[in-house]
Amino acid sequence: MSARHVLGLFIAILLLNISSVASDLALVHAKIYPSPTEPPITDGTIIVHGDRIDAVGPGTAVKVPPSATVLDCKGFVVTAGFWNSHVHILTPGLLHAEKRSSDDLSSQLEQMFTRWGFTTVFDIASVLDNTNNIRRRIENGEVRGPRVLTVGDPFYPKGGTPVYAKAFLEANHIPSAEVESIPQAVQRVRQQINDGADGIKIFAGAITEHGVLPMPMDLAKAIVLEAHRAGKPVFAHPSNTEGLEVAIQSGVDVLAHTAPMSGDWSPAFVERLKSAHMALIPTLTLFDVEAKKAKVSAEENEMWIKQAVQELKAYSDAGGEILFGTDIGYIDQYDTAEEFTLMSRAGMSMPHILASLTTNPANRFGFSKRSGRIANGMDADLVVLDGDPASDITAFSKVRQVIRQGKVIYPAH
Numbered sequence: 064m065s066a067r068h069v070l071g072l073f074i075a076i077l078l079l080n081i082s083s084v085a086s087d088l089a090l091v092h093a094k095i096y097p098s099p100t101e102p103p104i105t106d107g108t109i110i111v112h113g114d115r116i117d118a119v120g121p122g123t124a125v126k127v128p129p130s131a132t133v134l135d136c137k138g139f140v141v142t143a144g145f146w147n148s149h150v151h152i153l154t155p156g157l158l159h160a161e162k163r164s165s166d167d168l169s170s171q172l173e174q175m176f177t178r179w180g181f182t183t184v185f186d187i188a189s190v191l192d193n194t195n196n197i198r199r200r201i202e203n204g205e206v207r208g209p210r211v212l213t214v215g216d217p218f219y220p221k222g223g224t225p226v227y228a229k230a231f232l233e234a235n236h237i238p239s240a241e242v243e244s245i246p247q248a249v250q251r252v253r254q255q256i257n258d259g260a261d262g263i264k265i266f267a268g269a270i271t272e273h274g275v276l277p278m279p280m281d282l283a284k285a286i287v288l289e290a291h292r293a294g295k296p297v298f299a300h301p302s303n304t305e306g307l308e309v310a311i312q313s314g315v316d317v318l319a320h321t322a323p324m325s326g327d328w329s330p331a332f333v334e335r336l337k338s339a340h341m342a343l344i345p346t347l348t349l350f351d352v353e354a355k356k357a358k359v360s361a362e363e364n365e366m367w368i369k370q371a372v373q374e375l376k377a378y379s380d381a382g383g384e385i386l387f388g389t390d391i392g393y394i395d396q397y398d399t400a401e402e403f404t405l406m407s408r409a410g411m412s413m414p415h416i417l418a419s420l421t422t423n424p425a426n427r428f429g430f431s432k433r434s435g436r437i438a439n440g441m442d443a444d445l446v447v448l449d450g451d452p453a454s455d456i457t458a459f460s461k462v463r464q465v466i467r468q469g470k471v472i473y474p475a476h
C-alpha cells in the first residue's frame with residue numbers, strides 16, 4: 064500500500080469516527096443549581112459532550128458549539144440527576160425480565176423512575192438474577208432506564224419473611240431469603256457480592272404476623288462484617304426500637320426507613336445514630352400509603368406521619384445524613400410530590416433536600432467523582448424542572464426532561 068493510500072485510509076477512519084460520535088448537547092437559558100452548596104446560575108448554559116459534562120456557566124461565558132443540539136431551557140430549572148436510594152426492582156412488570164421486551168421494561172422503568180428525574184436508583188431488595196438481567200440491558204443500551212445499584216436478595220431472620228410481602232413472593236415463586244445460621248448468612252453475602260450486588264440489606268426488625276421479629280445480634284454483626292470486608296454498604300429495615308438497636312450495634316450504614324413505631328427520637332438517640340455514621344432514608348410517603356391501606360382513622364393516619372416527620376426532623380436538624388428514598392416498587396405511588404412536601408414539613412430546606420437527592424447518596428455510595436453535581440467532567444445526568452424548588456418544593460416532582468449519560472431518556476422519542 065502506498066503512502067497516499069495509507070493517508071486516505073487514515074482520513075476515512077477519522078471521518079467515520081467523527082460521524083459516529085453523537086452531537087454535543089447544549090442546555091441554554093436555564094436557571095442552574097450546580098450543587099446544593101453553590102449559588103444558582105441564572106441564564107446558564109451546560110454543554111454535554113458524549114456522556115460527560117463539558118462546560119457549565121453563565122450563557123455569556125460558555126460558548127455553544129455550532130454542531131450542538133440546543134435545548135432551550137428558558138423558564139426552567141436544571142439540577143444534577145436525582146438518586147432514589149430506596150426502590151425495589153420487584154414489580155410484576157419487572158419480574159421475569161428475560162421474557163420481557165425491551166420496550167416493556169423501558170416503559171415500566173420510565174413510569175417508576177426516570178419520569179421523576181431518577182437517573183440512579185438503589186434497589187434494596189429484589190431478585191438478584193432478575194435485576195442483573197435488567198441492568199445489563201440498560202447498560203448495553205437495549206433498555207432505557209436509570210443506573211441501577213442493587214442489594215439483590217434481602218436477609219430475613221428465620222421466620223421473618225415480612226407479612227406484607229409473603230403472598231407476593233409465593234405467588235411469584237421467589238425462594239425464601241431467610242437465614243438460619245451465621246455460616247449460611249456469611250456464605251450468601253459472599254455469593255451475592257460475587258454475583259454483582261452493590262450492598263446488603265438486612266431486616267433488623269421484620270414485621271411478621273406475630274409482631275416485629277428482631278434479627279439476632281450475632282447474625283446481624285456477622286452479615287455486616289462480611290459486607291464491610293468487601294467494601295459494601297449495609298442497609299437495615301428497622302421497624303421499631305429493637306430493630307434500630309440491632310442496626311446501630313451491628314454497624315449498619317443506612318436506615319432504610321424512619322420508624323414511627325419507635326416513638327420520638329431524643330437528642331441522645333440522634334447523637335448515637337450520628338456517631339454510628341448512619342444515613343437515614345425517610346420514606347415518609349410510605350407511612351401515609353400504609354395507613355390508608357390499613358384503613359385507620361384520619362387522626363391515626365396523621366399520627367403515623369407526624370411521628371415519621373419528627374424522626375426526620377430530629378436527625379436532619381442535628382446534621383445527620385439524609386438520603387432521598389420512597390420505596391417505589393413496594394408502593395405504587397410513584398409521584399414524588401408528597402415526599403417533598405413532607406420533607407419540607409420536617410424543616411428541610413431546598414438545598415438540604417437537593418443534597419439528599421444528589422451529593423449525599425453520590426458521596427455515601429462512592430460516586431462523588433462522577434455524580435451528584437453539575438461540573439466539568441461529571442456524568443451528564445441532568446434533570447430539567449418546570450418550576451423552581453426554591454419557591455415551591457414540589458417543583459422537584461415537576462420533571463420536564465431527563466438526560467442520562469448525555470442522552471435525553473425522558474420524554475422518549
Ligand SMILES: [Zn+2]
Pocket residue numbers: 149150151187390393
Ligand atoms: Zn422497601
